[in-house]
Amino acid sequence: MADAGAPAVSRHNKPVKNSWWHKNQQSMTPWLFLAPGILFFLFYVIFPIYQSFSLSFYSWDGLGEAEYVGAYNYEELYWDDAFYTSLRNNLIWLVMYLFAIPAGLFIALFLNQTVTGIRLYKSLFFFPFVISQVVVGLVFTWFYDPTFGLLNYILGSVGIPPINVLGDENFVTYGIIVAGLWPQTAYCMILYLTGLNAVDPEQIEAGRLDGAKGLRMLWHIIIPQLRPATFIAFVVTIIGALRSFDLISVMTNGGPYGESRVLSFYMFEVALSEYGFRMGYGASIAVVLFLIMLVFIAYFLWSMYQEEKAR
Amino acid sequence: MFPTPIERTSRSWQISYQTLLPLALILWLLPLIAVAIFSFKPASDFANANYWGWPSSFKGFTNYALVFTGSDMPQYLLNSVFITVPTVIGAVALSCMTGFALGVYKFKANIWIFFMFVAGNFVPFQILMVPVRDLTLQMGLYNTITGLVLFHIAFQTGFCTLFMRNFIRALPFELIEAARVEGVAEWRIFWYIVLPLMKPAIAALSVLIFTFIWNDYFWAVVLTQGVESQPVTAGITSFNAQYRAAYHLMSAGSIVAALPPVAMFFLMQKHFIAGLTLGAVK
Numbered sequence: 326m327a328d329a330g331a332p333a334v335s336r337h338n339k340p341v342k343n344s345w346w347h348k349n350q351q352s353m354t355p356w357l358f359l360a361p362g363i364l365f366f367l368f369y370v371i372f373p374i375y376q377s378f379s380l381s382f383y384s385w386d387g388l389g390e391a392e393y394v395g396a397y398n399y400e401e402l403y404w405d406d407a408f409y410t411s412l413r414n415n416l417i418w419l420v421m422y423l424f425a426i427p428a429g430l431f432i433a434l435f436l437n438q439t440v441t442g443i444r445l446y447k448s449l450f451f452f453p454f455v456i457s458q459v460v461v462g463l464v465f466t467w468f469y470d471p472t473f474g475l476l477n478y479i480l481g482s483v484g485i486p487p488i489n490v491l492g493d494e495n496f497v498t499y500g501i502i503v504a505g506l507w508p509q510t511a512y513c514m515i516l517y518l519t520g521l522n523a524v525d526p527e528q529i530e531a532g533r534l535d536g537a538k539g540l541r542m543l544w545h546i547i548i549p550q551l552r553p554a555t556f557i558a559f560v561v562t563i564i565g566a567l568r569s570f571d572l573i574s575v576m577t578n579g580g581p582y583g584e585s586r587v588l589s590f591y592m593f594e595v596a597l598s599e600y601g602f603r604m605g606y607g608a609s610i611a612v613v614l615f616l617i618m619l620v621f622i623a624y625f626l627w628s629m630y631q632e633e634k635a636r
Numbered sequence: 637m638f639p640t641p642i643e644r645t646s647r648s649w650q651i652s653y654q655t656l657l658p659l660a661l662i663l664w665l666l667p668l669i670a671v672a673i674f675s676f677k678p679a680s681d682f683a684n685a686n687y688w689g690w691p692s693s694f695k696g697f698t699n700y701a702l703v704f705t706g707s708d709m710p711q712y713l714l715n716s717v718f719i720t721v722p723t724v725i726g727a728v729a730l731s732c733m734t735g736f737a738l739g740v741y742k743f744k745a746n747i748w749i750f751f752m753f754v755a756g757n758f759v760p761f762q763i764l765m766v767p768v769r770d771l772t773l774q775m776g777l778y779n780t781i782t783g784l785v786l787f788h789i790a791f792q793t794g795f796c797t798l799f800m801r802n803f804i805r806a807l808p809f810e811l812i813e814a815a816r817v818e819g820v821a822e823w824r825i826f827w828y829i830v831l832p833l834m835k836p837a838i839a840a841l842s843v844l845i846f847t848f849i850w851n852d853y854f855w856a857v858v859l860t861q862g863v864e865s866q867p868v869t870a871g872i873t874s875f876n877a878q879y880r881a882a883y884h885l886m887s888a889g890s891i892v893a894a895l896p897p898v899a900m901f902f903l904m905q906k907h908f909i910a911g912l913t914l915g916a917v918k
Contacts, residue, residue, distance in 0.1 A: 351822065354741065355740075359733070361730055362733060363734070363749065365789065366752070366753060366756060366794060370790060370791060371756060374759065374763050377763045377764070380767070435660070438639075438641065438642045440657075448901070452898070455898050456894040457850070457851035457853065464671050465667060467671075467883070468670070478687075515913065519913040557913070568761065570853075589760060589761070593762065593765070607762075607765075607766060608766055611763040614762055615759060618760050622758045622759070633747065
């Protein structure tokens with residue numbers, strides 16, 4: 326609010342240099358504060374998205390002249406078996422990764438007690454999320470190792486012959502996902518632990534009086550109250566599943582025979598590995614991945630918008 | 637509280653819960669515990685196939701000393717610090733400003749700019765990979781720490797803006813209005829009123845971004861190569877190639893690489909969890 330009768334001298338006895346600024350201060354300030362952030366973001370995030378889209382219509386080795394090839398890259402994708410393998414694995418990731426949500430809820434319920442040292446237990450359970458996926462990948466590679474891995478040691482003790490999880494095309498993707506579920510479950514667990522803190526004890530008492538307990542209590546009284554936590558868990562798990570790259574790169578490098586590739590890894594391989602620098606083809610794979618992600622992004626934004634409106 | 641508070645259950649339940657707790661933890665952390673034990677073993681244990689037995693002798697100091705003196709690990713660690721710290725400062729500073737602008741002012745484009753940051757934060761990295769790599773090359777920043785830092789700052793600004801804006805929106809708006817009535821300049825409102833209130837959010841974001849950036853692998857591989865600029869995540873993989881069968885050294889190296897975010901988490905646990913769960917609890 327600019328008050329019309331303001332003296333030309335401010336409260337600090339400095340003359341007001343620019344009355345235009347004084348009048349427009351409130352409408353201009355947000356833009357000045359936003360400018361650096363927006364420029365950075367446009368330059369490094371928004372503009373590159375547009376560039377990838379246009380690049381997907383070119384054939385380019387990253388150095389020479391880019392050649393316009395129309396929809397050729399997409400046509401090639403259509404006939405590319407490796408693309409379908411990656412797409413299939415992406416779907417497996419999406420579906421299996423969601424298992425982190427109930428698993429996280431289960432551990433959170435298990436730890437939601439007040440006994441001595443429980444705080445330390447909670448933080449130790451969260452451990453896997455804090456360490457890098459590169460390290461997680463290495464650790465699980467050893468865990469699965471067919472000659473000395475702990476997994477086969479355990480299997481052997483119950484009489485099951487060793488399985489080369491990461492060398493078997495039928496097991497490899499599932500093996501990597503299990504490694505990924507480890508930190509992801511820890512993440513969901515923390516979300517639910519915090520959510521459980523905010524659960525209304527009165528509603529629980531009311532439920533108890535109505536005779537609800539155990540699973541019925543969980544389903545009808547607790548889970549509805551955990552909705553915000555579930556929403557965030559869902560968002561981060563979907564994003565995490567579609568972004569999976571580190572574990573695949575570290576554990577199998579896409580193998581065996583490319584059977585553990587996902588779109589994000591295949592794209593990297595096509596564009597930046599020894600198989601050749603096919604930037605345009607890589608970009609078209611990235612566009613497909615982006616469009617899949619866009620479905621979820623649109624849904625998340627829509628939910629956020631509904632919530633904004635309700636405020 | 638759900639489930640039934642343990643102190644209200646029978647004695648036998650309490651005892652089984654107390655014994656189940658450490659067992660579950662050991663099972664949960666088994667892979668990590670194994671690596672920790674690996675890192676204390678002498679090389680001969682692996683040659684003699686004593687993988688899962690107890691270390692025949694304690695060689696923890698030797699192994700860790702070798703990681704620091706006999707490998708490039710110290711350089712990688714240093715690179716990680718030089719990448720992570722400026723990124724945290726840059727992204728938090730930028731998002732304090734964007735968050736303030738989007739959280740305090742009403743203007744038409746507000747929600748759309750906000751959604752741009754949120755949506756950008758969710759995109760798959762691969763859609764940015766080729767153009768960002770090319771941009772970095774053209775600016776002469778490929779394979780430099782600066783190139784990596786600039787991109788990280790820009791990208792993290794998306795998430796940080798979402799976080800900061802929601803935090804500022806929950807602050808008491810009356811404070812800002814009162815200051816305006818007093819005729820306080822807008823930037824002074826930011827600096828003297830809002831920023832001090834943002835301290836918990838700044839702390840939460842700083843630890844969170846520290847962990848994200850320290851653990852980043854993808855951009856490290858895309859934008860850098862070699863010892864002089866790569867962070868420890870990329871370093872550990874070349875370490876892996878170098879010491880493929882030296883499991884004791886690999887384990888020690890992995891633990892060294894994983895330690896800084898773990899330490900950060902334990903020191904700033906309250907803020908870390910507040911940061912992760914923002915929005916999850918009203």
